[in-house]
Amino acid sequence: MRPYPALALLFVAACGSLPAAPPRSAAYADLTRLFAEWRAFETPPRVDGAPDYTAPRMAAALEELEVFRGRLEAIDPSTWTVEQQIDWHLVRAELNGFDFHARILQPWVRDPAFYQSVWTYQSDTPAHEGPAHHALLELWTYRFPLDGAEQQRLLGDLRVIPPLLAQARRNLSGNARELWIAGTQNLRDQERDLTRIVELCGPQPGPALSAALDAARAATRAFVDWLEAQAPSKTGPSGIGKENYTWYLRNVHLVPLTW
DSSP states (O other): OTHHHHHHHHHHHHHHHSOOOOOOBOOHHHHHHHHHHHHHHHSOOEETTEEOOOHHHHHHHHHHHHHHHHHHHTBOOTTSOHHHHHHHHHHHHHHHHHHHIIIIIOHHHHOGGGGOOEEOSOOSSSSOSSSOOSSOEEGGGOOSSOOHHHHHHHHHHHHHHHHHHHHHHHHOOOOBHHHHHHHHHHHHHHHHHHHHHHHHHOSOOOHHHHHHHHHHHHHHHHHHHHHHHHGGGOOBOOOOOHHHHHHHHHHTSOOSOOO
16 A cells, blocks of 8 residues: 555646646637747757757657647637638648658658758749758759859758758658659759759859858768668558548548548
């Protein structure tokens, strides 16, 4: 019987540390505030200058996701206009999309194309449809020759590439063969596109920009070599299965259909 009082104290301490339930609300302003905080949270912190997609960060993010879900469920949109109710469901869809990416799709673990930084064309959707990280070099937004401010922006974009690809070697533990093979080609294309940037910058890009371009090209080349060396060991399927796809349709795209 002696351990029981100690266990009771531990139980009380544990319960005392649990977060309080979010207050109920019917205010549309609470939804817009939640959305702004969610978008800030969804953008990962930087580690060594690159967005953090490591396993510890993603596990912590999934835990925090449940806090956002609790806050959303505490907001009652039943008396709002149709347009405002749609906004509530769009926030729900974004939370579900993050959940699906973090638990099922996991492009940072399964798909080398996720680590492609250089995009030469504008997406036909507000955000990129395919796998894409949070610190892209959108080459189509630059106008050459670059002025001083644009050189600094390009320099910042380029400096993400080496630490991101170093992180990618630790993160990419998946076994999706088709994604691995196709994603490797994306990084080969990036090496070509970086060479194009060198040509666009002309003969005198400046020492800092020149060094950043050299480092980005070298990191990309080494990463392609690493991907090619790993490819023979990748033998698994790339698909996610019918059940997961149906959940994605219904809960992220809000389409009332199955696979």
